[in-house]
Amino acid sequence: MPQDDDVTELDEIVVIGQRRPAGSSGAYGGGGGRGTGAPDQYEIDDDPNPQPDGPGYDPCATPEGAAAWNADAAAAKAAQDFMSEAIRAGGNDVGPRGPNMRNREWGAFLLKSSGRDIEVGTIIPGPEIDWSDLTTDFSVDLTGANNANYMGDVHTHPGGSPLPSGEDWDNFLASNARARNTPPGRPDETFYMYVITINPDGSIGTIHVYEDAPGDTDDPPPTEIGQEVNPNGRPC
Ligand SMILES: [Zn+2]
Numbered sequence: 001m002p003q004d005d006d007v008t009e010l011d012e013i014v015v016i017g018q019r020r021p022a023g024s025s026g027a028y029g030g031g032g033g034r035g036t037g038a039p040d041q042y043e044i045d046d047d048p049n050p051q052p053d054g055p056g057y058d059p060c061a062t063p064e065g066a067a068a069w070n071a072d073a074a075a076a077k078a079a080q081d082f083m084s085e086a087i088r089a090g091g092n093d094v095g096p097r098g099p100n101m102r103n104r105e106w107g108a109f110l111l112k113s114s115g116r117d118i119e120v121g122t123i124i125p126g127p128e129i130d131w132s133d134l135t136t137d138f139s140v141d142l143t144g145a146n147n148a149n150y151m152g153d154v155h156t157h158p159g160g161s162p163l164p165s166g167e168d169w170d171n172f173l174a175s176n177a178r179a180r181n182t183p184p185g186r187p188d189e190t191f192y193m194y195v196i197t198i199n200p201d202g203s204i205g206t207i208h209v210y211e212d213a214p215g216d217t218d219d220p221p222p223t224e225i226g227q228e229v230n231p232n233g234r235p236c
Pocket residue numbers: 155156157164165168
């Protein structure tokens with residue numbers, strides 16, 4: 001079904017920003033968070049200029065802001081791509097109203113492509129979930145990922161948790177450390193993890209972002225639910 005590749009084409013939607021606080025029903029605004037060139041609209045208390053939600057704010061004006069912006073957009077695209085793959089898989093991956101995203105976990109790495117663009121890496125299906133035995137393991141496909149282009153990962157939680165598991169977080173930090181420390185190294189890079197919740201009916205829920213910026217104290221895994229990413233986010 002090659003036409004599935006078009007599901008993210010939402011040209012009529014004007015996107016103001018890519019993130020909002022978890023649980024909010026307000027508008028998405030602001031780009032990257034702590035440690036980047038893009039201030040977070042919800043944490044501003046010193047009246048920077050320009051305001052991230054003001055008319056003069058351009059999240060794409062700095063490399064750091066653009067990276068966060070494009071990572072968010074890639075995560076939003078990944079959610080659409082996962083659903084397309086579920087439809088392609090057929091069988092238990094399709095429910096009465098569309099893709100059944102509860103049948104298995106889906107994941108991919110996020111990779112730097114040309115310039116500051118970020119693309120969704122190879123998508124592979126996890127094993128079908130046996131809800132009576134949730135001990136199965138799932139790793140995303142490493143094809144095409146290396147220490148120079150790795151930017152993070154995006155994966156679904158069919159059980160609905162918006163938080164990374166301990167294993168998710170450990171793997172994320174290990175990959176980030178490798179990318180930062182393997183010569184020539186990327187010590188100033190911020191890496192991104194996106195957890196996509198799945199609703200009980202098998203539809204996509206919300207996309208939550210977690211960042212690992214240089215100098216962050218990252219252990220243990222986050223207990224605060226990450227900001228929601230605009231599912232219609234577009235890249236810079
Ligand atoms: Zn997970």
